[in-house]
Amino acid sequence: MYRLLIIADDFTGALDTGEKLSAYEVKVLVKVGNVALLDEPSDCTDVLVIDAETRHLDKTEAYKTVYEIVKKAVSLGIPHIFKKTDSALRGNIGSELQAVLDAGGEKCVPFIPAFPQINRTTENGIHYIDGVEVSQSVFGRDPFEPVTVSDVNKLIGLQSDIPCVNITSSDNDKLSEEGILIFDAKTDKEISEIAVKLEQRGLTKITAGCAGFGTILPRLLSLKKKERSNTVRLSEKLVVICGSVNPITLKQLDYAEKTGFERFRLTPEQKLTENYWCDEKGNRTLECLQKLVSDCDRVIIDSNDVGNNEPTLKFAKEKGMKMDDIRLSISTTIGRIVEKLFPNPKLGMLLVTGGDTLLQCMKYMKVHTLEPICEFEAGIVLSGFTYNGSKRYVITKSGGFGEESLLADIALRLAGEANNEKEEVC
Numbered sequence: 001m002y003r004l005l006i007i008a009d010d011f012t013g014a015l016d017t018g019e020k021l022s023a024y025e026v027k028v029l030v031k032v033g034n035v036a037l038l039d040e041p042s043d044c045t046d047v048l049v050i051d052a053e054t055r056h057l058d059k060t061e062a063y064k065t066v067y068e069i070v071k072k073a074v075s076l077g078i079p080h081i082f083k084k085t086d087s088a089l090r091g092n093i094g095s096e097l098q099a100v101l102d103a104g105g106e107k108c109v110p111f112i113p114a115f116p117q118i119n120r121t122t123e124n125g126i127h128y129i130d131g132v133e134v135s136q137s138v139f140g141r142d143p144f145e146p147v148t149v150s151d152v153n154k155l156i157g158l159q160s161d162i163p164c165v166n167i168t169s170s171d172n173d174k175l176s177e178e179g180i181l182i183f184d185a186k187t188d189k190e191i192s193e194i195a196v197k198l199e200q201r202g203l204t205k206i207t208a209g210c211a212g213f214g215t216i217l218p219r220l221l222s223l224k225k226k227e228r229s230n231t232v233r234l235s236e237k238l239v240v241i242c243g244s245v246n247p248i249t250l251k252q253l254d255y256a257e258k259t260g261f262e263r264f265r266l267t268p269e270q271k272l273t274e275n276y277w278c279d280e281k282g283n284r285t286l287e288c289l290q291k292l293v294s295d296c297d298r299v300i301i302d303s304n305d306v307g308n309n310e311p312t313l314k315f316a317k318e319k320g321m322k323m324d325d326i327r328l329s330i331s332t333t334i335g336r337i338v339e340k341l342f343p344n345p346k347l348g349m350l351l352v353t354g355g356d357t358l359l360q361c362m363k364y365m366k367v368h369t370l371e372p373i374c375e376f377e378a379g380i381v382l383s384g385f386t387y388n389g390s391k392r393y394v395i396t397k398s399g400g401f402g403e404e405s406l407l408a409d410i411a412l413r414l415a416g417e418a419n420n421e422k423e424e425v426c
Contacts, residue, residue, distance in 0.1 A: 002042055003221055005073045006049040006214075007066060008084040009091045010355030011362070012381075012398045017084045017214040018049040019372035019381045024223035030370045030383070032359065035068040038076060049084075055091040055145070055355065056324065059159045062092035063099045070103035070206075080205060082217060087115040087210035088139040088400055089127055089147050094159030097180050097208060101162060104206040107178045110198055113152055114185035115212030117378045118401065121186045125166035126150050138247045139400065143309075144327050152182045169193065175201050185212070195219060211379065232373060232382065234393060236415045237348025239293050239341075240300045240407055243334050243357025244399030245309060253300055256407040263300040264292060268315035271303060271330045277337075286340050294346040298411050301337065303330045303357075327356060335360030342387070349414060351395040351407070358396055370394070376410060377402070 003026065008014035011032065018030045026046035031037055037050055050069060054062040066083070073081050083100045085093055101109050114122045121128045129137040133150035140147055149155040153164040163179030169190060175181065175197060183194050195216040198204050204220045207213065240261070242253060257263045269276060276282045293299050305311045316326050331354070338361040341347055352358045362368065362385075370383040373393075379401035384393050395410065403409075 001076065002045065002048045002073075002078050004047045004080045004082065004217060005038075005069075005078050006047065006082045006084050006217075007069055008049060008051050009055040009062075009086065009096065010053065011051045011358040012353075012355040012379075012396050013084055013086060013211070014049045014051040015370060015372055015381045015383055015396050016211045016375075016379045016398065016401075017082075017217075018047065019375050019383075020211060020214040021047050021218055021221075021223070022372045022374060023225055024218045025226045026221070026223060028372055030372060032362070032368050034065055035072045038069070038072045051359075053359065054096060055086070056327070057092065059092050059095035063095040066096045066099035067103045070100050074103065074105055080217075080220060081207075082214070083109075083206075083208035084214065085111075085113060085208060085210055087113070087118070087120045087212065087398075088129060088137070089113060089134055089152070089155055090139065090142070090145045092159060094156040094162070097156060098160040098162045100206060100208060101180065106203075106206050108181050108203065109179075110181045110183065110194070110203055110207050110209075111152075112183045112185060112191065112194055112207070112209035112213040114183075114191065115210050115378075116185060116187050116191065117212060117215075120210075120212070122152060122182070122184050123186060124168070124184065125152050125182060127152055127155075141247075143245060144323055156180060156182075172197065175203070180208075188212075188215070191216060232384075232393065234382075234414055235348040237293075237297045237346075238299070238407075238411045238414055239348055239350050240302075241334055241338060241350060241352045241357060241361065242300060242302045242304065242354070243331050243352075243360075244354035245304060246399030248402065249353050249399045250304060251404045252402060252407045253302060253304070255404045256298070256300060256411070259408040259411075261298040261300050261407070261411075262292060262296045263302055264289065265302045265304065265306065266330075266333065268305070268312040271312060271333050272316055272319060272321065272326065274329070277333070286337070289337065289341060290344060293341055293344060293348065297348070297415075300407075301334070303334060331356040331360040335362075335364040339364035349393065349395065351397070351410065353397050354399050358394075361394075376413070377406075380406070380410070 028047040030049040165177040
């Protein structure tokens with residue numbers, strides 16, 4: 001039986017939380033799917049992370065999906081369940097927390113939305129990104145899923161009537177309240193202190209939060225760190241696959257291009273025309289991409305237009321496409337491209353940014369299970385998987401993670417140029 005079940009709403013989020021346990025004496029697997037995964041043999045897996053793909057569902061469908069998973073997990077006697085949420089509060093936060101509470105059989109669900117390690121904090125019930133209220137940050141301007149409310153209680157209230165209680169560091173008497181217990185946290189130390197309180201009150205069976213609280217999960221399971229075994233050595237070549245429109249990622253791409261990355265931008269026609277990759281033009285484009293990844297050590301395949309994405313939005317409007325259609329079409333296009341490129345022996349290492357993009361890449365390669373191996377830095381995860389009988393690797397990140405120099409720094413690390421010698425990356 002699984003010792004811990006983690007339920008995430010997208011692929012990159014599932015990996016960045018599952019990775020928190022990869023250094024311990026447990027087997028962790030990340031799978032895409034729903035409640036049916038709990039009926040499959042565990043195969044000695046201690047921690048199952050389900051990417052339930054509820055980020056873009058309507059609130060009713062998201063509720064139903066999470067409810068069924070939690071209900072099944074409780075009936076199976078899984079001792080710990082963690083509902084992983086986005087660190088910028090995107091997605092169906094209210095309806096999914098409602099589902100966890102309704103299906104879990106507990107009177108309350110502790111919710112710790114902060115991730116201090118990447119400067120995402122919760123203070124007096126207000127969520128901040130780099131000191132700015134989340135609704136006023138880059139996540140408030142996201143074209144696909146803008147976060148319009150910074151008050152966590154009110155955000156949950158947009159989708160649910162569930163009672164919520166804001167808890168500061170001194171509010172120990174509120175731990176007996178019912179509903180969703182929303183904890184403030186500005187530092188990793190405060191995250192640890194919350195865990196202690198929850199352990200003392202016996203409130204660790206079902207919890208919720210982002211990867212920030214995910215760092216505490218090994219402690220809740222009393223896990224021991226495993227000895228470092230085989231070192232993973234990766235290709236010096238790096239191919240960045242970008243399906244994210246987050247301004248943080250765009251700055252990373254611009255910086256990487258300035259340091260020498262070759263950048264191939266997909267045109268609106270290539271991204272949004274369903275049959276483009278089946279005709280002669282598409283084949284010629286694929287030939288160009290094959291040559292690019294074969295000849296160059298550092299490549300970006302980018303779904304963003306120069307300057308802004310107005311050309312893509314204009315093209316989409318002419319075709320009568322809605323925002324969700326655009327999002328799905330772009331991620332599907334990238335998945336098809338990766339499917340064609342991946343067998344190339346000169347491809348090198350893939351870094352995929354954006355959960356939707358990663359999902360489609362894995363779908364087209366017919367890969368449904370990833371094993372988190374290690375973290376390059378907060379939220380940047382190396383995972384392994386089996387492809388055509390061989391062990392392969394991929395680096396993943398959410399669009400909103402990382403410093404401006406991130407992609408260039410990873411390229412240096414892979415090439416061992418930082419210290420003028422080859423470096424063992426994990």
